[in-house]
Amino acid sequence: MIKVIKGGVCAAKGFTASGIHAGIRKNKTKKDLSLIYSATPAVAASVYTTNKVKGAPLTVTKAHIADGYARAIICNSGNANTCNANGVEIAEQTCEILANELGISASDVVVASTGVIGQPLDITPIASGIPALVAGLSADGSNDAAEGIMTTDTRKKEIAVSFTVGGVECKMGGIAKGSGMIHPNMATMLVFITTDCKISPKMLQKALSTDVENTFNMVSVDGDTSTNDMVTVLANGEAGNEEIVAEGEGFTAFMEALNALTVFLCKKIAGDGEGATKMIECRVRGAKDVATAKTVAKSVICSSLVKAAMFGSDANWGRVLCAIGYSGADTDVHKIDVSFRSQKGEVQVCAYGAGVDFSEELAKAVLLEEEILIDILLRDGEGESVAWGCDLTYDYVKINGDYRT
């Protein structure tokens, strides 16, 4: 039984967090440095962007959690520390300064950065901010940490759940940064998850790697796979459950809790995509297999024309069929149904690949809502998938037309 609870990344026992304005950004009202800390050693698992151009922090983090353990996550916004000659050096210095302040080993620090690519990251504000960051650690600090990792996000993305493993209550919480350059591929996104569930390094990595295939990898805001995407889970075992070391009931419960949490964050990331006014969910059913369903769902979510039509609340279903057609998936247009659904109701617009009469008035009402479901039936088999995205708006162009300067 999964219950939504309060506390974000501090909901799980033994975790504290903080977030401050350290001066990496000019805007003094915007927090730009966040910390999540486990009072005891925690098992760590990560997935990373598949972009060949990778942020320096990812290289350092990968080395630090190679042993399967970590205790702290530090993340700055305002600068990606990517494509800089001294990037790895700066990321390592960040870990060392933080480790000294916390009295832990630098190799137990996970480091992440998000922001502009290709501008050298100055260590000065980070170094001078770390004492306050550590001093600010608190069981109420998840909000601040969630704020500190935001870039063009307009809303914090934070969630926590409780679940039961072998009769023992465990907790899990997560924060995420989304908005732009969001098109995870085989990994990824900037998400930090904490849990007090006891689980082995191998099973934690397995849980994370399996889950992202159906969650973060099915989100797209703008088709651009970031250089700095990363999802990290810390599990410190403080809940006291019997350690999860293999598949079975406990692992299933863990996977369900993880999935509830990541789907929540996926929707938040999609709905708060840069400039977005609407969250678009695309559900594909009846595909010949899951891979086909995923290909179709992702293609529809990524189509600029579908996204612009959703912005305009225009039931232009031909663009949905067009996106299915160029997805590369094996489908037969003459068997495809398409419906739009929201709180305001459902309207079928296409049956067996051709238009059906529908009420334009109802369609408009359905599409004016903030959460839209595009439901696609392929009639080829049992494969299903869901993908999340957002509409394409004037504000996306505005935000990205002049982001750097």
Next chain:
Amino acid sequence: MIKVIKGGVCAAKGFTASGIHAGIRKNKTKKDLSLIYSATPAVAASVYTTNKVKGAPLTVTKAHIADGYARAIICNSGNANTCNANGVEIAEQTCEILANELGISASDVVVASTGVIGQPLDITPIASGIPALVAGLSADGSNDAAEGIMTTDTRKKEIAVSFTVGGVECKMGGIAKGSGMIHPNMATMLVFITTDCKISPKMLQKALSTDVENTFNMVSVDGDTSTNDMVTVLANGEAGNEEIVAEGEGFTAFMEALNALTVFLCKKIAGDGEGATKMIECRVRGAKDVATAKTVAKSVICSSLVKAAMFGSDANWGRVLCAIGYSGADTDVHKIDVSFRSQKGEVQVCAYGAGVDFSEELAKAVLLEEEILIDILLRDGEGESVAWGCDLTYDYVKINGDYRT
């Protein structure tokens, strides 16, 4: 020696054209039906969209030119005749009515449609418009035909060239429709080309199929591969040159003329992409092979973030590296240089994968121009490629947020 000449698709001997408002569109000032006609039988070659959802006209055209010959091309705008139960029937009727009026065989008619997907196409305005369309055929009709195929295009796309085969002057002209849903893949775009050069069906198809790989397939406006893309060439042999039946000097001259014409149209299509204020050309040099160069060039041109930065005249080169990184191409970021160039000069922004000091003032001046070159050096080999696209603007969103209604 290739020379640009006047006359568009009527420049080549024996071709006439016309364009009228037939009433497919409500806007009476917008032509919506175009015709290109060869007084004598012409060799025909076509390439088609790879979208699995294909417009009905493509199916009919494919059957009609299976014998390698055609004499007329009819194209309507305002309706794609795609995803309609009676689409093939309507396309065939269109050919029959036109063939009767012209006194030719229906199987010598190439038919194309462009516009909204999934709305039944009424034969009535086409049937009643065809007599005027045929009566209007003229050697000055290329302009009208170019207008009749426009959708959200803001500018006509028309060109003609002369070239020499075996001492005989030949002419070739073309018109194109571009703007949105432009992301050709292994084929395609709505382009009609005429030539009086004598060339065998096999060599004409070979010339076209080879050329599009480096021209129309390297254009993207919005990443959406249309259901109705098609390029058709009619060659009626009226120039009187010795027939091109194999590779050699004549075929090379033909290919050069064809390439000059298609590159011109590619740039026009890219620069007049929906909402575009700028044409973006991406040139990749030093790739390990041509395929890698193409992958990189296409990825940069397609990046929403690069496109938005170009709109904002923002030299945000990190996004260029990001797009190279997720392209899937085998590259080494530490060897990559990036420069921006236009009429106003050139500014190098990245060397060996890291930023270089550059004048923001010069960069702004360079990027404020209407034609921008993004020049990428990979230092991995000799592979080169060029791709064409445009910026992402408020108007793209505006045009596509409410296109159908």
